Amino acid sequence: MIQSLFDFSGLSLIEFSFRGATLVIIITSFMALYRILIGPKRSDRILGVNVLTNNVIVILVILAFLTQNYTFIDAATVYVLCAFIGTLSVLKFLVYDRGS
Incomplete structure (x- = not known):
């Protein structure tokens, strides 16, 4: 699967754009x-964690369109919700930690 991701021969323009992205x-x-x-x-x-999770979500969506397996979009949706709840909980912890 990873080898097919980096094989650019014989692709349409949209597939080439998705793989380049x-x-x-x-x-x-x-x-x-x-x-x-290092931060x-x-x-x-x-x-950095938010950027990394957003990148994983975008890669899942691109992978769904490249493979035409749209269950990746469901996985990306669940990942979005988990990342959002995780970010909120970390920020809430940091606010309470600063107050003590």
Whole structure:
């Protein structure tokens, strides 16, 4: 499956664009991972995690269109809800931690 992601021969323009966008998103995911690991503040790490989860969601949606298996969109929806609830809980924890 990963080899087929990087094989650009004989593709339509839309498939070529989706695969190129996936490669760009993978690169930005590594940049977000750097921000998570090296970020000097908590807010930098939270922002990096949010960027990384958004990139995973977009990759799932692109993968759904490339493979025409639309159950990936359902998985992306569940992942969106979990990421949102996780971000809210972390921020609530940080607000209570600062108040103490």
